[in-house]
Amino acid sequence: MDTVGLHRPMSPGLPSPHHNDQMLADETTDGLTRRSKRGTNSADRQLGTVTTSSALDRSAPATGPRPVLEVTDLYVKFGLPDRQVHAVTGATFQVGAGEIFALVGESGSGKSVTALSIMGLLQPPARVEGSIRLDGRELTTLKPRQLRSVRGREIGMVFQDPMSSLNPVHTVGKQIGESLRLHLDMNRSRARSRSIDLLGQVGIPDPRNRVDDYPHEFSGGMRQRAMIAIALACDPKVLIADEPTTALDVTVQRQIVELVLDLQRDRDMSVIWITHDLGVVAEIADRVAVMYGGRIMEEGPAGEIYGHTRHPYTSGLLRSIPRIERSTGSQLAEIPGTPVTITTSPTSCVFHARCPMEADDCQTSLPELVPTDRPDHRSACLHHAELEEAGELWSDVAAGTRRVGGDDRVIVRGSGLSVHFPGRRRSHSVVRAVDGVDLEVRAGRTLGVVGESGCGKTTLGRTLVGLIKPTTGSVEIAESGGRRVIQMVFQDPFSSMNPGMRIRDVIAEPIRILSLEVSDLDARVAELLEMVGLPADAAGRHPHEFSGGQRQRIAIARALAAEPEVIVCDEPVSALDVSVQAQIINLLRDLQDGSGLAFVFIAHDLAVVRHISDEVAVMYLGLIVERATRDDLYSSPLHPYTKALLDSVPVPDPDHVRSSEPLHGDLPSPSAPPAGCRFHTRCPIAVPGMCDTDVPRLRPVAAHRWVACHLVDPDSPHIRQPQGGERQ
Amino acid sequence: MKRLDLQKLGQYAIVIVVAVTLNFALPRLMPGNPLALIAGVDVGLLTPEQRAQIIADVGLDEPIINQYADYWKSIVTGDLGQSYRSGRPINEMIAERLPWTLLLAGGALVLSSIFGIVLGAISAWRRGGKVDVPLLTGMIALQSLPSFWLGMLLISIFAVNLGVLPSFGAVSPAANLEGWAQVRDVLEHAVLPITTLSVLSTPGVYLTMRYSMLEVLGEDFIRTARSKGASERRILFGHVARNAIAPVITFLAIRFAFSFGGAVIIETVFSYPGLGRLVFEAVSGRDFPVMQAAFLVFTAAVLMANLTADLLYPVLDPRTRSS
Structure with missing residues (x-):
């Protein structure tokens, strides 16, 4: 850490930390909002927020939680060979005792860098300036040895990818025990028994035996639980969780969120939860700070941020994410452009170039985080007071009704598709990635395919385009003009494009391969680029010159070049930033609008799938368990798995109430799927003697509606009451 | 096992x-x-x-x-026939020569793995530092040295100019030494060839170790270890080393087998009576049964080295253990 001696050298011209007093005043209210949040009842929670905060607004002395962590005027610069990146410029916030504080932002917003600087984990060429105090003790000036006694002991940290964050050559127990032995001076056997306790506390079944397992023997959710056990081993005051659920499935994400909430309540620790997902934040956070371009845009209690947004960026984010609980009639609002990287000390609002409210002063002065008209709520927008009158900033683009093109004929039909891969070495098992799937895609329509990772949706998509040969079954593609053309858009726009080719060649490749008759290739490429919203001069450049969203546009242009009737999109937006996701989703909708182009849209994000699909198929362990029109599926899911999946989706609204318990356990191994209904091991209403022995067939239960569940009545589609079971 | x-x-x-x-x-x-x-x-x-x-x-x-x-x-x-030239049983000839080659290859393996791994680890740990840059440059330079040239250089320095070490053979002829004197004599004769082989092997081990360390140092679990408050030394030995060593083991196995082939040149330069020299003699004398037998031994050496690496892998990395 290169921080010694760099403590708070305020550069001239930068604002002084005048908001300290304000922050103290703010603290008085936030304890009350926090406590109200702890109620599981939303009415209760909202009442608490509104009444107490207005009553106590800036009056009483600090009765709220004392600040455990105070970050003041944090600056982080990375001195790269060719430029300086100002990752964080002047972040100031406090985290109270027992509070869950969310740092929200897109990639490059500085949220993770902030967390790493709190931990003192940034290494040169990073330079950290400013003050970070833990219980009043300055951390930035600590010597390495002193800092090590803080890390893991007073602040624990959990990272995004639990697989790569655990050492593959040590047992889980040893990795938990390492913290204990480092800080609590435990011997090997005491550390081991304490590790077993901790694994039990984070919900690992049979911890006594699992303690000697290696990370690769754990499932994704269990690995993240083990990471949490490591972070909490020494009972730290603060837990920093950096995108802890981003790599996990929604059902597992929900388990982890509930686990952290439980642990936080029991231990009364503070949590800094870093994420790009406004849905998860609404679920977990007491206070929220929204970061963009290395600066905090808006900060306040969660209910305030969502209910009384005081920054155009936050409102743009909230409007651009597909919402599972709102209508899908309109296009998503788009934040134009892409997130910024700040390379010089900012002198203007870092968001102004993408802001619909941009005024002259936004370019000439650097807005500070200042109090707004709302209690305990600060904004770094010069015009935050005008935000409410400004009305809807992020208007729906072309909110007209969708025109379905094409003639309803079936373009792709997969019948009895199954794909079995050889299992692990020496075992004679096969992985039943897809295990008997029938589906059809109609012209001009979008079939959404959703499911958790490992359910076989990607394999299904690749089988449809012919990248994988099905073990049994067949794919028929309708012929048109003597050709059958199906194309694919992949998840990762960075690795799915040859870095050595120019964009012109990337896009022209399908034309050449298929020997399409194109009179002027350059004109055709320019036309395709225009269709996906890129300038024609992009043709001469290389993939690395484009951002993720732009590359995904190029990938779409490449697919369109083959003049396909159907494009299989495999997680096309999941690698993109929230604000860019909306652009791609809108683009896909526009391309389809009025044309006969069909999509198979594969994704894990149920809200995104809902936004774009006409029909949705839900997959579980290689099988379609429910298939229905979009509105039927989302408004009245029939299969218990569909219900659980929908209920796991975090809704970006702190007042949203969950209707049921989270789904327990992980996805079973597709090489040994459970007998009977494959879902029965996790199903809340499974009936022993039926669900665990008989395989349910995918049966039609209504028009355009199929369900594979014994408990769904085929005549009047609803779940039958299992004997003595709870009502669904 | x-x-x-x-x-x-x-x-x-x-x-x-x-x-x-x-x-x-x-x-x-x-x-x-x-x-x-x-x-x-x-x-x-x-x-x-x-x-x-x-x-x-x-x-x-x-x-x-x-x-x-x-x-x-x-x-x-196990009957490899007779030499066309000398008429001796080839088994006997190989049994006579193999130990000397094993001495050279084994000695070089030990030395080059010690130097390569230690220096590679230091280099990676202080990447871009005062040690790393000259070390890296030097190793790359060493790697490009031709083996016969290095051998001749060492002979001219230590045997001809300084006269401190013998320049040829594995033992002093007709000295009839016994006990420690014999061991000393053998070692004196082996110093130059082993040094030559080691110098040529070390850069590869070093580069593999350095690269492997850098890979592991960039892994997320190293950040996890830091976030636990582990000291740098603990991170190096507890977390980096074991993960980084696996690719080096593979490299060493290949390198060891390669030393057998490399011995042809080295043993010729030093007139060392090993298997390589035997091959050289067989080639120049068109003694095909001997060549065939020697190649068979080389093949066996390659396979043994690979087998050892395969057996070591699961010990080092639990992910490669079959469950």
């Missing part, structure tokens, strides 16, 4: 069959009459009867498939 993977054993079996077959085919694919290879320049002087006799003696009149079967039989029974 659990029983070896069947698939793995199958792979080894295929390699052995291919190697033996190639070994069998090579002299038969060479241009020219096999008789010329056996009898050398004297071939023109032989009478037809003598020729037929020689061909029948070595079984070249048999159908090729029988010859192939005989070759396998001789390998399985």
